Amino acid sequence: MNPRPPTPADATQGRALQRFTWVAVAILVLGTLAFIGIADEVTEGDTLHLDERILLAMRVPGDVHQPIGPAWVEEAFRDFTGLGGVGVLGLLTLATLGYLWLRGMRRAALYVLLAIGGGLLMSLALKAGFQRPRPDLVPHGAMVATASFPSGHSMLSAIVYLTGGAMLALVHERRAVRIYLTVCALLCTVLVGVSRVYLGVHWPTDVLAGWAGGAAWAALCWIIARWLQVHGRFD
16 A cells, blocks of 8 residues: 655644754753753852742732732642642643553653653752752741752653643644643643742742753653654654
């Protein structure tokens, strides 16, 4: 049976994926450089004053125990921070794996598992390496058990949401669907990071470093996934 000849739609999709690949390369490079730069500044203590100002800006003036905004805002941010918790991210990972498996993309499912598992190990290793204390300027609005830098919730949410969103986008041809999945992934990642600062459990630079490192890892995973797809090893 002869293969189907390429159509104009195939050419358009190919150009879009090529542009997406170059964007992923740029994110990988910029995210890595940003993480290194932030880590260097944090290690030298140059970010502490800015971190403190931003953290206090999210508290009622004169009362560090009270976050700004009504009570429902604080409750909403607790919900948002849960989007970056191990339990929620684990369920989302399993849901993505199940979706890919049911579509017959078993190699892709295995790749997602390895990509997210590798990101988790990287986050834990970085925390153990930097050992930055948690903020003690304001009371913590959520339970914490590990070091502060980088923010694990921010990094893992970037890894899971951006990697999962990109992998799901690969199996959809419609540009609108790919954009929608990407926007949803970005929104969840941003909400998780902001919630960590609002609840006083992370310095802002912890979150920025988590976003940068997580985005770089997600971009690397997407580049490798795209290469595997082009070479027919992603079915």
